Amino acid sequence: DVRERLTAVRPGYGGRPLVMGILNVTPDSFSDGGQYFEGGGGDPAALVTAGADIVDVGAESTRPGAAAVALEEELRRLGSVLPALAGVRWSVDTRKAAVMAAALDAGAGMINDVSALTHDPAAMALVAARGCPVVLMHHQGEPATMQVAPAYDDVLLEVFDWLAARIDACLAAGIGRERIVADVGIGFGKSLHHNRALLRGLALFHALGVPLLLGASRKRVIEGLAGRAVPVGARLPGSLAVALHGAAHGVQILRVHDVAETVQALAVWRGIEAA
Ligand SMILES: Cn1cnc2c(O)nc(N)nc21
Numbered sequence: 001d002v003r004e005r006l007t008a009v010r011p012g013y014g015g016r017p018l019v020m021g022i023l024n025v026t027p028d029s030f031s032d033g034g035q036y037f038e039g040g041g042g043d044p045a046a047l048v049t050a051g052a053d054i055v056d057v058g059a060e061s062t063r064p065g066a067a068a069v070a071l072e073e074e075l076r077r078l079g080s081v082l083p084a085l086a087g088v089r090w091s092v093d094t095r096k097a098a099v100m101a102a103a104l105d106a107g108a109g110m111i112n113d114v115s116a117l118t119h120d121p122a123a124m125a126l127v128a129a130r131g132c133p134v135v136l137m138h139h140q141g142e143p144a145t146m147q148v149a150p151a152y153d154d155v156l157l158e159v160f161d162w163l164a165a166r167i168d169a170c171l172a173a174g175i176g177r178e179r180i181v182a183d184v185g186i187g188f189g190k191s192l193h194h195n196r197a198l199l200r201g202l203a204l205f206h207a208l209g210v211p212l213l214l215g216a217s218r219k220r221v222i223e224g225l226a227g228r229a230v231p232v233g234a235r236l237p238g239s240l241a242v243a244l245h246g247a248a249h250g251v252q253i254l255r256v257h258d259v260a261e262t263v264q265a266l267a268v269w270r271g272i273e274a275a
Pocket residue numbers: 058062093112113114135137183185186213214215216255
C-alpha cells in the first residue's frame with residue numbers, strides 16, 4: 001500500500017518521486033474552479049490513467065483567503081466523489097478527524113492534513129488508532145489570514161523545528177515514523193522570500209528522517225519566482241520547474257494538478273541519469 005511505496009522512495013534511491021494528483025471537490029479552489037464539484041471534469045480515474053500514484057481528494061479549500069467549511073458540507077462534498085474513487089489509491093486532504101474517519105472507512109490510504117494534526121484535537125488519536133500514513137504539513141496561521149504578514153526569524157530552522165516537534169508528538173501518540181511524511185507547506189503563511197528559502201533548503205528536511213512531500217503546483221510562488229505576472233492558468237511550466245527542483249533534492253512525493261505533464265518531465269529527468 002502507500003506505506004510500502006513511501007518507504008521505498010528514499011533519498012538517493014535513484015527512483016523518481018511519487019506523483020500525487022490533486023482532486024479538488026470545492027467550488028472555490030484557486031486552480032480548477034471546482035469543476036468536479038459541479039459535475040464537471042477532474043475525474044480520479046483520469047488522474048490515475050495520466051500516471052498519478054495517488055489522488056489527493058480535498059473538500060475544503062485551504063488556499064490563501066479561503067473560508068473554513070462546516071463539517072456537514074465537507075462530508076457531503078466528499079461523499080459526492082466516493083463512487084468515482086473505487087479502485088483508486090487516494091489520500092484525503094482534510095483537517096477534521098470526522099472527515100478522516102469517513103475517508104478511511106471509504107478506502108482512503110493516507111491522511112493529508114495541512115494543519116499537521118493540530119486543527120482538530122481528535123485527529124492525532126484517530127490517526128494513531130487507524131494505523132494509516134499521514135502527511136504533516138507546516139503552516140503559519142489560518143488560510144483566511146496566513147498571507148497577510150508571514151514572519152519568521154529563520155524560516156528554514158523554524159519550519160524544521162516545528163515539523164520535528166510534530167513528528168515527536170506523533171511518535172509519542174504511537175504513530176510510527178514509517179507512517180509519517182513531512183511537508184514544508186509552500187504558500188501556507190510564507191512570503192516569496194520564505195518560499196524561496198524553503199525550496200533552496202529542501203535537502204535539509206531529509207534530516208527529519210521521513211519522506212518529504214512538496215506541493216507548489218500552480219501556486220503564487222511560481223509567479224514570484226518568474227519575476228512577472230503569471231495567471232494561475234499559465235503556471236504549468238513553472239510548476240514543472242519546481243517539481244524537477246524537488247525531484248533533484250530527493251523529495252519523495254510531488255503534489256500536482258498536471259499529472260501527465262509532470263510524469264513526462266520526471267521520466268525525461270530520470271532518463272538522463274538512469275543506469
Ligand atoms: C491541500 N494542499 C494544498 N497545498 C498543499 C501542499 O503544499 N502540501 C500538502 N501536503 N497539501 C496541500
